Amino acid sequence: MPSSTRQQSKLVDESVPADLNIPDNYVQHTLKTIKPLPPVTWSNWTTELDYLNVAILTLTPVVGLVGAYFTELRWETCLFAIFYYYVTGLGITAGYHRLWAHRAYNASLPLQYFLAIVGAGAVEGSIKWWSRGHRAHHRYTDTDLDPYNAHRGFFYSHVGWMMIKPRRKPGVADVSDLAKNPVIRWQHKHYIALIFLMGFILPTVVPWLLWGDAQGGYIYAGVLRLCFVHHSTFCVNSLAHWLGETPFDDKHTPRDHLITALATIGEGYHNFHHQFPMDYRNAIKWYQYDPTKWFIWACQKLGLASHLKVFPDNEVRKGQLTMELKKLRETQEKLSWPNDSNDLPVISWESFQEQALKRPLILISGFIHDVGTFVDEHPGGPHLLIKFIGKDATTAFFGGVYDHSNAAHNLLAMKRVGVLHGGAPHGLEDKMIPPSQRLKIARYTELTSPYNSSTAYSDGEGMLG
Numbered sequence: 001m002p003s004s005t006r007q008q009s010k011l012v013d014e015s016v017p018a019d020l021n022i023p024d025n026y027v028q029h030t031l032k033t034i035k036p037l038p039p040v041t042w043s044n045w046t047t048e049l050d051y052l053n054v055a056i057l058t059l060t061p062v063v064g065l066v067g068a069y070f071t072e073l074r075w076e077t078c079l080f081a082i083f084y085y086y087v088t089g090l091g092i093t094a095g096y097h098r099l100w101a102h103r104a105y106n107a108s109l110p111l112q113y114f115l116a117i118v119g120a121g122a123v124e125g126s127i128k129w130w131s132r133g134h135r136a137h138h139r140y141t142d143t144d145l146d147p148y149n150a151h152r153g154f155f156y157s158h159v160g161w162m163m164i165k166p167r168r169k170p171g172v173a174d175v176s177d178l179a180k181n182p183v184i185r186w187q188h189k190h191y192i193a194l195i196f197l198m199g200f201i202l203p204t205v206v207p208w209l210l211w212g213d214a215q216g217g218y219i220y221a222g223v224l225r226l227c228f229v230h231h232s233t234f235c236v237n238s239l240a241h242w243l244g245e246t247p248f249d250d251k252h253t254p255r256d257h258l259i260t261a262l263a264t265i266g267e268g269y270h271n272f273h274h275q276f277p278m279d280y281r282n283a284i285k286w287y288q289y290d291p292t293k294w295f296i297w298a299c300q301k302l303g304l305a306s307h308l309k310v311f312p313d314n315e316v317r318k319g320q321l322t323m324e325l326k327k328l329r330e331t332q333e334k335l336s337w338p339n340d341s342n343d344l345p346v347i348s349w350e351s352f353q354e355q356a357l358k359r360p361l362i363l364i365s366g367f368i369h370d371v372g373t374f375v376d377e378h379p380g381g382p383h384l385l386i387k388f389i390g391k392d393a394t395t396a397f398f399g400g401v402y403d404h405s406n407a408a409h410n411l412l413a414m415k416r417v418g419v420l421h422g423g424a425p426h427g428l429e430d431k432m433i434p435p436s437q438r439l440k441i442a443r444y445t446e447l448t449s450p451y452n453s454s455t456a457y458s459d460g461e462g463m464l465g
Protein backbone atom coordinates (compact mmCIF):
# COMPACT_ATOMS: atom_id res chain seq x y z
CA MET A 1 0.00 0.00 0.00
CA PRO A 2 2.61 2.65 0.91
CA SER A 3 4.59 1.77 -2.18
CA SER A 4 1.56 2.19 -4.47
CA THR A 5 0.77 5.56 -2.87
CA ARG A 6 4.33 6.60 -3.41
CA GLN A 7 4.14 5.47 -7.00
CA GLN A 8 0.91 7.37 -7.44
CA SER A 9 2.31 10.61 -6.07
CA LYS A 10 5.36 10.12 -8.27
CA LEU A 11 3.11 9.76 -11.31
CA VAL A 12 1.19 12.90 -10.40
CA ASP A 13 4.46 14.81 -10.02
CA GLU A 14 5.70 13.61 -13.37
CA SER A 15 2.61 14.71 -15.24
CA VAL A 16 3.26 18.34 -14.24
CA PRO A 17 5.92 20.07 -16.36
CA ALA A 18 9.05 20.30 -14.23
CA ASP A 19 9.74 23.84 -15.43
CA LEU A 20 6.26 25.25 -14.75
CA ASN A 21 7.23 27.31 -11.72
CA ILE A 22 10.89 28.13 -12.23
CA PRO A 23 11.98 31.75 -11.70
CA ASP A 24 12.52 34.00 -14.75
CA ASN A 25 16.23 34.23 -13.98
CA TYR A 26 16.49 30.46 -13.46
CA VAL A 27 19.87 29.94 -15.17
CA GLN A 28 21.81 32.72 -13.40
CA HIS A 29 19.98 32.07 -10.15
CA THR A 30 20.78 28.34 -10.18
CA LEU A 31 24.40 28.78 -11.22
CA LYS A 32 24.86 31.37 -8.49
CA THR A 33 23.01 29.77 -5.59
CA ILE A 34 23.57 26.04 -6.10
CA LYS A 35 27.23 25.18 -5.75
CA PRO A 36 28.61 22.34 -7.89
CA LEU A 37 30.47 19.43 -6.34
CA PRO A 38 34.22 20.11 -6.08
CA PRO A 39 36.23 19.38 -9.24
CA VAL A 40 37.65 15.87 -9.67
CA THR A 41 41.34 15.84 -8.74
CA TRP A 42 44.08 13.30 -8.06
CA SER A 43 43.15 13.31 -4.39
CA ASN A 44 39.40 12.63 -4.72
CA TRP A 45 38.95 10.74 -8.00
CA THR A 46 38.54 7.33 -6.34
CA THR A 47 35.30 8.45 -4.72
CA GLU A 48 34.10 10.60 -7.61
CA LEU A 49 34.15 8.09 -10.48
CA ASP A 50 30.94 6.50 -11.74
CA TYR A 51 32.31 2.96 -11.67
CA LEU A 52 29.43 1.34 -13.57
CA ASN A 53 29.82 3.71 -16.52
CA VAL A 54 33.62 3.49 -16.38
CA ALA A 55 33.32 -0.30 -16.50
CA ILE A 56 30.90 -0.26 -19.46
CA LEU A 57 33.01 2.25 -21.38
CA THR A 58 36.37 0.57 -20.78
CA LEU A 59 35.43 -3.11 -20.80
CA THR A 60 33.62 -3.03 -24.16
CA PRO A 61 36.66 -1.93 -26.19
CA VAL A 62 39.03 -4.21 -24.21
CA VAL A 63 36.84 -7.32 -24.51
CA GLY A 64 36.12 -6.44 -28.15
CA LEU A 65 39.77 -6.02 -29.16
CA VAL A 66 41.05 -9.04 -27.24
CA GLY A 67 38.13 -11.10 -28.57
CA ALA A 68 38.75 -9.96 -32.15
CA TYR A 69 42.39 -11.09 -31.84
CA PHE A 70 41.22 -14.64 -31.11
CA THR A 71 38.16 -14.66 -33.40
CA GLU A 72 38.13 -15.01 -37.15
CA LEU A 73 35.94 -12.40 -38.84
CA ARG A 74 33.58 -14.06 -41.31
CA TRP A 75 32.12 -11.88 -44.05
CA GLU A 76 28.53 -12.79 -43.10
CA THR A 77 29.20 -11.72 -39.53
CA CYS A 78 30.97 -8.59 -40.72
CA LEU A 79 27.96 -7.53 -42.83
CA PHE A 80 25.58 -8.38 -40.01
CA ALA A 81 27.63 -6.35 -37.51
CA ILE A 82 27.53 -3.30 -39.79
CA PHE A 83 23.80 -3.77 -40.35
CA TYR A 84 23.20 -4.16 -36.62
CA TYR A 85 25.31 -1.06 -35.92
CA TYR A 86 22.91 0.94 -38.11
CA VAL A 87 19.83 -0.68 -36.57
CA THR A 88 20.82 0.03 -32.95
CA GLY A 89 22.28 3.43 -33.93
CA LEU A 90 18.95 4.39 -35.52
CA GLY A 91 17.29 3.41 -32.24
CA ILE A 92 19.24 6.32 -30.74
CA THR A 93 19.19 8.85 -33.62
CA ALA A 94 15.68 8.27 -35.03
CA GLY A 95 14.18 7.08 -31.74
CA TYR A 96 15.76 8.50 -28.58
CA HIS A 97 16.91 11.70 -30.25
CA ARG A 98 14.55 12.88 -32.97
CA LEU A 99 11.34 11.13 -31.90
CA TRP A 100 11.40 11.31 -28.12
CA ALA A 101 13.83 14.07 -27.10
CA HIS A 102 12.61 16.44 -29.86
CA ARG A 103 9.13 15.20 -30.91
CA ALA A 104 10.17 15.78 -34.53
CA TYR A 105 7.50 13.39 -35.82
CA ASN A 106 4.80 10.99 -34.65
CA ALA A 107 5.52 7.27 -34.69
CA SER A 108 2.99 4.46 -34.73
CA LEU A 109 3.04 2.03 -31.81
CA PRO A 110 4.91 -0.73 -33.71
CA LEU A 111 7.60 1.75 -34.78
CA GLN A 112 7.86 3.08 -31.21
CA TYR A 113 8.35 -0.41 -29.79
CA PHE A 114 10.88 -1.21 -32.50
CA LEU A 115 12.92 1.94 -31.76
CA ALA A 116 12.68 1.46 -27.99
CA ILE A 117 13.92 -2.14 -28.30
CA VAL A 118 16.77 -1.58 -30.75
CA GLY A 119 17.67 1.66 -28.93
CA ALA A 120 18.24 -0.42 -25.78
CA GLY A 121 20.79 -2.40 -27.81
CA ALA A 122 22.93 0.75 -27.95
CA VAL A 123 23.26 0.64 -24.11
CA GLU A 124 23.05 4.40 -23.51
CA GLY A 125 20.48 4.47 -20.72
CA SER A 126 16.70 4.46 -20.92
CA ILE A 127 14.79 6.80 -23.24
CA LYS A 128 13.58 8.77 -20.26
CA TRP A 129 17.01 9.39 -18.76
CA TRP A 130 18.61 10.08 -22.14
CA SER A 131 15.93 12.51 -23.34
CA ARG A 132 15.90 14.42 -20.09
CA GLY A 133 19.65 15.07 -20.35
CA HIS A 134 19.38 15.90 -24.03
CA ARG A 135 16.60 18.42 -23.53
CA ALA A 136 18.76 20.11 -20.87
CA HIS A 137 21.66 20.07 -23.37
CA HIS A 138 19.59 22.02 -25.91
CA ARG A 139 18.12 24.40 -23.41
CA TYR A 140 21.35 25.30 -21.59
CA THR A 141 23.87 24.67 -24.40
CA ASP A 142 27.44 25.62 -23.39
CA THR A 143 26.55 26.40 -19.76
CA ASP A 144 27.15 24.32 -16.63
CA LEU A 145 23.48 23.31 -16.67
CA ASP A 146 24.20 21.48 -19.97
CA PRO A 147 25.20 17.94 -18.87
CA TYR A 148 27.75 17.66 -21.68
CA ASN A 149 28.85 21.30 -21.82
CA ALA A 150 31.25 21.50 -24.78
CA HIS A 151 33.17 24.35 -23.14
CA ARG A 152 34.59 21.78 -20.73
CA GLY A 153 36.58 20.17 -23.50
CA PHE A 154 36.33 17.44 -26.12
CA PHE A 155 36.96 14.51 -23.78
CA TYR A 156 34.48 15.75 -21.19
CA SER A 157 31.65 16.22 -23.71
CA HIS A 158 32.46 12.87 -25.39
CA VAL A 159 32.68 10.48 -22.41
CA GLY A 160 34.13 12.36 -19.43
CA TRP A 161 30.74 13.58 -18.25
CA MET A 162 29.54 9.98 -17.82
CA MET A 163 32.68 8.71 -16.13
CA ILE A 164 32.45 10.98 -13.11
CA LYS A 165 29.54 11.67 -10.80
CA PRO A 166 27.74 14.73 -12.23
CA ARG A 167 29.14 17.93 -10.71
CA ARG A 168 25.67 19.42 -10.67
CA LYS A 169 22.16 18.38 -11.71
CA PRO A 170 21.39 19.14 -15.37
CA GLY A 171 19.16 22.22 -15.77
CA VAL A 172 15.47 21.61 -15.44
CA ALA A 173 13.80 20.25 -18.57
CA ASP A 174 10.22 19.13 -18.99
CA VAL A 175 9.76 15.44 -19.79
CA SER A 176 6.17 15.14 -18.60
CA ASP A 177 5.14 14.08 -22.12
CA LEU A 178 7.59 11.16 -21.97
CA ALA A 179 6.52 10.15 -18.47
CA LYS A 180 3.02 9.55 -19.87
CA ASN A 181 4.16 7.44 -22.81
CA PRO A 182 3.45 3.71 -22.23
CA VAL A 183 6.28 2.58 -24.57
CA ILE A 184 8.82 4.67 -22.67
CA ARG A 185 7.52 3.42 -19.34
CA TRP A 186 7.65 -0.15 -20.59
CA GLN A 187 11.25 0.30 -21.80
CA HIS A 188 12.30 1.94 -18.53
CA LYS A 189 10.81 -0.97 -16.56
CA HIS A 190 12.48 -3.74 -18.60
CA TYR A 191 15.60 -1.80 -19.45
CA ILE A 192 18.21 -4.13 -17.90
CA ALA A 193 16.73 -7.22 -19.57
CA LEU A 194 16.52 -5.38 -22.90
CA ILE A 195 20.21 -4.38 -22.71
CA PHE A 196 21.33 -7.99 -22.44
CA LEU A 197 18.84 -9.22 -25.01
CA MET A 198 19.48 -6.57 -27.66
CA GLY A 199 23.06 -5.65 -26.80
CA PHE A 200 24.53 -9.16 -26.64
CA ILE A 201 22.12 -12.11 -26.92
CA LEU A 202 20.40 -11.26 -30.21
CA PRO A 203 23.63 -10.34 -32.09
CA THR A 204 25.13 -13.65 -30.88
CA VAL A 205 22.11 -15.84 -31.64
CA VAL A 206 21.40 -14.58 -35.17
CA PRO A 207 24.87 -15.42 -36.63
CA TRP A 208 24.87 -18.66 -34.62
CA LEU A 209 21.55 -19.88 -36.03
CA LEU A 210 22.03 -18.61 -39.57
CA TRP A 211 25.68 -19.42 -40.31
CA GLY A 212 27.00 -21.05 -37.13
CA ASP A 213 29.19 -18.18 -35.87
CA ALA A 214 28.16 -17.53 -32.27
CA GLN A 215 31.60 -16.35 -31.12
CA GLY A 216 32.02 -13.99 -34.07
CA GLY A 217 28.48 -12.70 -33.54
CA TYR A 218 29.17 -12.00 -29.87
CA ILE A 219 32.50 -10.26 -30.47
CA TYR A 220 31.82 -8.36 -33.71
CA ALA A 221 28.05 -7.72 -33.78
CA GLY A 222 27.74 -7.60 -29.99
CA VAL A 223 30.73 -6.07 -28.21
CA LEU A 224 32.68 -4.25 -30.93
CA ARG A 225 29.50 -3.04 -32.63
CA LEU A 226 28.41 -1.62 -29.26
CA CYS A 227 31.72 0.18 -28.92
CA PHE A 228 31.20 1.76 -32.36
CA VAL A 229 27.59 2.76 -31.63
CA HIS A 230 28.73 4.33 -28.36
CA HIS A 231 31.47 6.48 -29.81
CA SER A 232 29.51 7.28 -32.93
CA THR A 233 26.60 8.72 -30.97
CA PHE A 234 28.91 10.34 -28.37
CA CYS A 235 30.44 12.26 -31.28
CA VAL A 236 27.20 14.25 -31.48
CA ASN A 237 28.11 15.82 -28.13
CA SER A 238 31.83 16.23 -28.79
CA LEU A 239 32.81 16.34 -32.47
CA ALA A 240 29.58 18.10 -33.54
CA HIS A 241 30.37 20.88 -31.07
CA TRP A 242 33.95 21.23 -32.22
CA LEU A 243 34.48 20.57 -35.94
CA GLY A 244 33.01 22.48 -38.86
CA GLU A 245 31.08 25.50 -39.95
CA THR A 246 28.33 27.58 -38.39
CA PRO A 247 26.09 28.39 -41.37
CA PHE A 248 22.97 29.18 -39.31
CA ASP A 249 24.21 30.77 -36.09
CA ASP A 250 27.54 31.28 -34.35
CA LYS A 251 26.35 32.14 -30.88
CA HIS A 252 26.99 28.62 -29.53
CA THR A 253 29.38 25.73 -30.19
CA PRO A 254 27.31 23.39 -32.47
CA ARG A 255 28.76 22.97 -35.93
CA ASP A 256 28.02 21.31 -39.29
CA HIS A 257 30.49 18.87 -40.82
CA LEU A 258 30.32 15.94 -43.22
CA ILE A 259 32.81 13.90 -41.16
CA THR A 260 30.60 14.20 -38.08
CA ALA A 261 27.57 13.25 -40.19
CA LEU A 262 29.37 10.13 -41.48
CA ALA A 263 30.34 9.19 -37.93
CA THR A 264 26.88 9.72 -36.44
CA ILE A 265 24.33 8.31 -38.94
CA GLY A 266 23.55 11.81 -40.12
CA GLU A 267 23.56 13.83 -36.90
CA GLY A 268 26.51 15.92 -38.06
CA TYR A 269 24.55 18.97 -39.24
CA HIS A 270 24.44 20.04 -35.65
CA ASN A 271 24.50 23.77 -36.19
CA PHE A 272 21.23 23.44 -38.09
CA HIS A 273 19.91 21.02 -35.49
CA HIS A 274 20.46 23.35 -32.54
CA GLN A 275 18.73 26.15 -34.46
CA PHE A 276 15.77 24.04 -35.56
CA PRO A 277 15.73 21.13 -33.08
CA MET A 278 12.18 20.00 -33.82
CA ASP A 279 12.90 19.56 -37.54
CA TYR A 280 13.00 15.85 -38.39
CA ARG A 281 15.97 16.59 -40.64
CA ASN A 282 19.56 17.40 -39.68
CA ALA A 283 20.69 17.79 -43.28
CA ILE A 284 18.42 19.98 -45.37
CA LYS A 285 20.00 19.35 -48.78
CA TRP A 286 19.19 16.12 -50.59
CA TYR A 287 22.85 15.24 -51.21
CA GLN A 288 23.95 15.64 -47.58
CA TYR A 289 24.42 12.43 -45.59
CA ASP A 290 21.51 11.96 -43.19
CA PRO A 291 20.36 8.30 -43.12
CA THR A 292 18.29 9.00 -39.99
CA LYS A 293 16.21 11.46 -42.01
CA TRP A 294 15.89 8.95 -44.88
CA PHE A 295 14.78 6.28 -42.39
CA ILE A 296 12.07 8.53 -40.90
CA TRP A 297 10.94 9.54 -44.39
CA ALA A 298 10.75 5.88 -45.45
CA CYS A 299 8.74 5.07 -42.31
CA GLN A 300 6.32 7.80 -43.31
CA LYS A 301 5.95 6.27 -46.79
CA LEU A 302 5.24 2.91 -45.12
CA GLY A 303 2.58 4.49 -42.94
CA LEU A 304 4.57 4.00 -39.73
CA ALA A 305 5.39 7.67 -39.10
CA SER A 306 3.44 10.88 -39.61
CA HIS A 307 3.51 14.64 -38.93
CA LEU A 308 7.18 15.01 -39.86
CA LYS A 309 8.11 18.51 -38.69
CA VAL A 310 9.92 20.80 -41.10
CA PHE A 311 10.88 24.33 -40.18
CA PRO A 312 9.71 26.95 -42.75
CA ASP A 313 12.36 27.34 -45.43
CA ASN A 314 11.93 31.11 -45.30
CA GLU A 315 13.11 31.18 -41.66
CA VAL A 316 15.93 28.71 -42.31
CA ARG A 317 17.22 30.92 -45.09
CA LYS A 318 17.09 34.01 -42.90
CA GLY A 319 19.53 32.30 -40.55
CA GLN A 320 21.82 31.42 -43.44
CA LEU A 321 21.64 34.93 -44.89
CA THR A 322 22.53 36.46 -41.52
CA MET A 323 25.69 34.38 -41.31
CA GLU A 324 26.61 35.09 -44.94
CA LEU A 325 26.17 38.82 -44.39
CA LYS A 326 28.25 38.61 -41.25
CA LYS A 327 31.12 37.07 -43.21
CA LEU A 328 30.78 39.67 -45.97
CA ARG A 329 30.74 42.42 -43.38
CA GLU A 330 34.04 41.10 -42.00
CA THR A 331 35.50 41.27 -45.52
CA GLN A 332 34.10 44.77 -45.93
CA GLU A 333 35.64 45.90 -42.65
CA LYS A 334 39.07 44.68 -43.67
CA LEU A 335 39.11 46.95 -46.74
CA SER A 336 39.85 50.68 -46.76
CA TRP A 337 37.18 52.94 -48.14
CA PRO A 338 37.20 56.43 -49.65
CA ASN A 339 36.33 59.46 -47.57
CA ASP A 340 32.80 60.66 -48.12
CA SER A 341 31.84 64.28 -48.56
CA ASN A 342 31.21 64.82 -44.83
CA ASP A 343 34.83 63.98 -43.98
CA LEU A 344 36.45 66.14 -46.64
CA PRO A 345 37.23 69.87 -46.62
CA VAL A 346 35.03 72.06 -48.82
CA ILE A 347 37.24 73.91 -51.27
CA SER A 348 36.26 76.96 -53.36
CA TRP A 349 36.89 77.05 -57.10
CA GLU A 350 39.56 79.74 -56.60
CA SER A 351 41.36 77.75 -53.93
CA PHE A 352 41.19 74.64 -56.16
CA GLN A 353 42.83 76.62 -58.98
CA GLU A 354 45.49 77.96 -56.68
CA GLN A 355 46.33 74.57 -55.13
CA ALA A 356 46.33 72.83 -58.51
CA LEU A 357 49.39 74.88 -59.41
CA LYS A 358 51.34 73.12 -56.65
CA ARG A 359 50.02 69.52 -56.96
CA PRO A 360 48.07 67.55 -59.60
CA LEU A 361 44.42 68.09 -58.56
CA ILE A 362 41.59 66.99 -60.83
CA LEU A 363 37.86 67.60 -60.34
CA ILE A 364 35.54 64.67 -61.09
CA SER A 365 31.84 64.56 -60.15
CA GLY A 366 32.18 67.22 -57.48
CA PHE A 367 35.22 65.69 -55.72
CA ILE A 368 38.72 67.04 -55.94
CA HIS A 369 41.30 64.27 -56.37
CA ASP A 370 45.05 64.32 -55.88
CA VAL A 371 46.38 62.04 -58.61
CA GLY A 372 50.04 62.68 -57.74
CA THR A 373 50.83 59.05 -57.01
CA PHE A 374 48.96 57.83 -60.07
CA VAL A 375 50.05 60.04 -63.00
CA ASP A 376 52.77 57.66 -64.14
CA GLU A 377 50.62 54.59 -63.61
CA HIS A 378 47.61 55.77 -65.58
CA PRO A 379 46.99 53.09 -68.24
CA GLY A 380 45.95 55.72 -70.81
CA GLY A 381 49.24 57.62 -70.26
CA PRO A 382 50.15 60.53 -67.97
CA HIS A 383 49.32 63.20 -70.57
CA LEU A 384 45.57 62.57 -70.25
CA LEU A 385 45.72 63.30 -66.53
CA ILE A 386 48.08 66.24 -66.80
CA LYS A 387 45.84 68.05 -69.25
CA PHE A 388 42.97 67.96 -66.70
CA ILE A 389 44.91 69.36 -63.74
CA GLY A 390 42.86 72.21 -62.30
CA LYS A 391 39.90 71.28 -64.52
CA ASP A 392 36.67 69.25 -64.40
CA ALA A 393 37.28 65.82 -65.95
CA THR A 394 33.85 64.35 -65.15
CA THR A 395 32.70 64.01 -68.75
CA ALA A 396 36.05 62.69 -69.94
CA PHE A 397 36.24 60.16 -67.07
CA PHE A 398 32.70 58.83 -67.59
CA GLY A 399 32.91 58.00 -71.25
CA GLY A 400 33.84 61.24 -72.97
CA VAL A 401 37.39 60.05 -73.50
CA TYR A 402 37.23 56.61 -71.90
CA ASP A 403 34.33 54.94 -70.07
CA HIS A 404 36.19 53.85 -66.97
CA SER A 405 35.29 50.58 -65.32
CA ASN A 406 34.45 49.71 -61.72
CA ALA A 407 38.08 49.28 -60.71
CA ALA A 408 39.05 52.71 -62.00
CA HIS A 409 36.13 54.38 -60.30
CA ASN A 410 36.87 52.64 -56.99
CA LEU A 411 40.52 53.64 -57.22
CA LEU A 412 39.68 57.22 -58.13
CA ALA A 413 37.48 57.58 -55.04
CA MET A 414 40.50 56.71 -52.86
CA LYS A 415 42.30 59.81 -54.17
CA ARG A 416 39.67 62.28 -52.91
CA VAL A 417 41.11 65.22 -51.01
CA GLY A 418 38.22 67.70 -51.03
CA VAL A 419 34.73 68.64 -52.16
CA LEU A 420 34.16 71.55 -54.49
CA HIS A 421 32.17 74.34 -52.85
CA GLY A 422 28.66 74.56 -54.28
CA GLY A 423 28.32 70.80 -54.48
CA ALA A 424 28.08 68.62 -57.51
CA PRO A 425 25.67 69.64 -60.26
CA HIS A 426 22.47 67.61 -60.61
CA GLY A 427 22.75 64.40 -62.56
CA LEU A 428 26.04 63.39 -60.92
CA GLU A 429 24.57 61.44 -57.97
CA ASP A 430 25.22 58.08 -59.56
CA LYS A 431 28.78 59.07 -60.46
CA MET A 432 29.61 60.16 -56.92
CA ILE A 433 29.20 56.69 -55.44
CA PRO A 434 31.93 54.28 -56.51
CA PRO A 435 30.58 50.84 -57.57
CA SER A 436 32.13 49.12 -54.55
CA GLN A 437 29.90 51.18 -52.28
CA ARG A 438 26.59 50.96 -54.11
CA LEU A 439 25.68 47.82 -52.14
CA LYS A 440 26.91 47.87 -48.57
CA ILE A 441 26.35 45.81 -45.46
CA ALA A 442 25.18 48.19 -42.77
CA ARG A 443 24.41 47.52 -39.11
CA TYR A 444 20.93 48.64 -38.13
CA THR A 445 22.44 51.54 -36.21
CA GLU A 446 24.03 52.76 -39.44
CA LEU A 447 20.85 52.61 -41.51
CA THR A 448 19.10 55.81 -42.51
CA SER A 449 16.49 56.75 -39.98
CA PRO A 450 14.29 59.85 -39.85
CA TYR A 451 16.37 61.03 -36.90
CA ASN A 452 19.88 60.87 -38.26
CA SER A 453 19.64 61.51 -41.96
CA SER A 454 19.86 65.06 -43.20
CA THR A 455 17.91 64.15 -46.35
CA ALA A 456 15.04 62.61 -44.46
CA TYR A 457 15.17 65.47 -41.97
CA SER A 458 14.77 68.09 -44.64
CA ASP A 459 11.87 66.07 -46.10
CA GLY A 460 10.32 66.19 -42.65
CA GLU A 461 10.81 69.92 -42.51
CA GLY A 462 9.13 70.25 -45.86
CA MET A 463 6.16 68.38 -44.56
CA LEU A 464 5.99 70.54 -41.46
CA GLY A 465 6.25 73.65 -43.57
Ligand SMILES: [Zn+2]
Binds near residue numbers: 240241270274
Ligand atom coordinates in the same frame (compact mmCIF):
# COMPACT_ATOMS: atom_id res chain seq x y z
ZN1 LIG B 1 24.46 19.50 -29.27
Ligand SMILES: [Zn+2]
Binds near residue numbers: 102138277
Ligand atom coordinates in the same frame (compact mmCIF):
# COMPACT_ATOMS: atom_id res chain seq x y z
ZN1 LIG C 1 19.15 17.27 -30.25
